[in-house]
Amino acid sequence: MEMFTVWWEYGFMRNAFFAILIITPLFALLGTMIVNNKMAFFSDALGHCALTGIAVGVVLGISDTSLSMVLFAVVFALLLNKISKKSAASTDTIISVFSSCSIAVGLAILSKGGNFSKYSGLLVGDILSITGREIFYLILIFAATLGFWFFAFNKLNAVSLNRTLAKSRGINVNLIENLFAVFLALIVMLSIKWVGILIINALLILPAASSRNIAVNMREYHFFSIVFSLFCGMLGLIISYFTNVATGPMIVILASVIYFCTYFYGKKIG
Amino acid sequence: MRRKYGFVAAMLSVILLLSLGLTALYTGQEKGGKRAFKIVTSFFPMYVIAENIVGDAAQVSLENLSEPKTGCLHDYQLTPADMKLLSDADVFIVNGGGIESFLADVAAEYPKLQIISACGDIELLESGSEEGEHSHEEEGNAHAWMSVSRYMQLVDTVAGGLAAADTARAKLYNENAKAYRQRLLPLQKEMEALKENAGGGAVVSLHEAYAYVAQDMGLQVAYTLNLDEERQVSAGEVADVLAAIGENGVKFVLAEEIYGKEMGDMLLRETDVRVIYLDTLVRGDYEKNSYLDGMRENIRLLREAFVQ
Known part of the structure; x- marks a missing residue:
């Protein structure tokens, strides 16, 4: 069928294809833990801080703003983790404060002189921004995340069930949580340019949430999450190519459809 | 258990078939015929120029990159469809002067594509913003098509x-270019006549593009506030505009209807200037005569204001 081959001739589509092949399983994996730990708002805030990361890069005169974006996001994630544990206010308040504060700083710097339009592409994402180098980074992070998952998943799971219990088992809870936050920050930052700030969180949450609607154990939970994520990513890319819509939103629309289907199915089988 | 996997498989295949079917339906409508020479233009003014030059040449296809709504290209990002369009194009006509910020990407992706830069042969005015930093990457004011005489040079290039x-x-x-120039000539004459009547003086411009209009009319631009797609104006800049109007005895403000209307209304309330809303000629219905008609209307508005 012509539909599956014509787009392969274009370099940018091949790049996008590989990026999606690598990134969607990662999103699915991390998403399961985010949904379990009720961290959806945390990852959302992380996405928003990309603006500030770029702004910091612009101020410091770094030519590759991806670097400043990643560094800033890691610092931001660790800081957020630390403060939300210490403070008396509830976590969502803290995250909200951090998130709005960093957006404000980012917007203030980037909109100076009325130039924000240059960066507005970040909001909805631009698939042409995926380059060979980005794919290389993605492969690295893919391997690292798999390793992390392999060694730390049980610990992560224990922490997500009950922190005190996990501590009593000799698990370094802080380290595990911080590592998770750092991985999350890296993956979000490496894909935000083509997914877009406004919807990157949906890509993390939706496959896992859909999977949770129907899965009965951890293995199924992961399996369905990855299947949904890959499916939406690939199909979204192809549809967006033929219909001239931004790719990120298309993927998220598909993921939402899957979420609602599984939601009603899960309710029915109870 | 079995039923669940069945459900997932069924759900995914239904979504797959449905979306691919709809997509095929959607794209099926826009298949084109054979052509020998393919020209792609970057945005509306370039399209109109090319349209007039190509005329009714056989087997030449002419297509425009951005959607008509996009207007000025400052924040335009290429979509996959644009890249597809360019992939088998023979010539890509751009304005140049930094408006097409994506040009480097295109050149890198398609090294064989011939790029004609319309502003390549002319000298651009300096970028108008007071601060010196501006959305056009500080490459000068690229809105050269706003000046009729420069526009004729673009046509030649x-x-x-x-x-x-x-x-x-x-x-x-x-031949077509020559014919188009003939039709532009009266506009240039009218502009020169206006220049004599306008009698110098200073104006404030709410869009960088009008620097060329002001120059054609022999007017000084006392202050430029470049209001476009996503410009956020700070309170200090508004004060600067008011100060510039007061200091230079400005009587006329050139503004754009879509982005400058609010500022224009404010200036009408605060000062006794006259605000003239001109068309920046970047939007339209792809009609051959849209530049001629748009410029004629601009000249009419200017004459109404300056020639009492």
Whole structure:
């Protein structure tokens, strides 16, 4: 069928294809833990801080703003983790404060002189921004995340069930949580340019949430999450190519459809 | 258990078939015929120039990159469809002067594509913003099409480039360009007549593009506030505009209807200037005469204001 081959001739589509092949399983994996730990708002805030990361890069005169974006996001994630544990206010308040504060700083710097339009592409994402180098980074992070998952998943799971219990088992809870936050920050930052700030969180949450609607154990939970994520990513890319819509939103629309289907199915089988 | 996997498989295949079917339906409508020479233009003014030069040449296809709504290209990002369009194009006509910020990407992706830069042969005015930093990457004011005489030069450059790229139709291109120039000539004359009547003086411009109009009319631009797609104005800049109006005895403000209306209304309340809303000629219905008609209307508005 012509539909599956014509787009392969274009370099940018091949790049996008590989990026999606690598990134969607990662999103699915991390998403399961985010949904379990009720961290959806945390990852959302992380996405928003990309603006500030770029702004910091612009101020410091770094030519590759991806670097400043990643560094800033890691610092931001660790800081957020630390403060939300210490403070008396509830976590969502803290995250909200951090998130709005960093957006404000980012917007203030980037909109100076009325130039924000240059960066507005970040909001909805631009698939042409995926380059060979980005794919290389993605492969690295893919391997690292798999390793992390392999060694730390049980610990992560224990922490997500009950922190005190996990501590009593000799698990370094802080380290595990911080590592998770750092991985999350890296993956979000490496894909935000083509997914877009406004919807990157949906890509993390939706496959896992859909999977949770129907899965009965951890293995199924992961399996369905990855299947949904890959499916939406690939199909979204192809549809967006033929219909001239931004790719990120298309993927998220598909993921939402899957979420609602599984939601009603899960309710029915109870 | 079995039923669940069945459900997932069924759900995914239904979504797959449905979306691919709809997509096929959607794309099926826009298949084109055979053509020998394909020209792609970057945005509306370039399209109109090319349209007039190509005329009714056989087997030449002319397509425009951005959607008509996009207007000025400052924040335009290429979509996959644009890249597809360019992949089998022979010539890509751009304005140049930094408006097409994506040009480097295109050149890197398609090294064989011939790029004609319409502003390549002319001198651009300096970028108008007071602070010196501006959305056009500090490459000067690229809105050269706003000046009729410069526009005629753009037409020449594009015609020359096309004739060189497609020698088989070179004669036709040159003839069409000449005919188009003839039709532009009266506008240039009118502009010169206006210049004599306007009698110098200072104006405030709410869009960088009007620097060219002001120059054609022999007016000084006392202050430029470049209001476009996503410009956020700070309170200090508004004060600067008011100060510039007071200090230079400005009587006329040139503004754009879509982005400058609020500022224009404010200036009407605060000062006794007259605000003239001109068209920046970047939007339209792809009609051959849209530049001529748009410029004629601009000149009419200017005459109404300056020639009492």
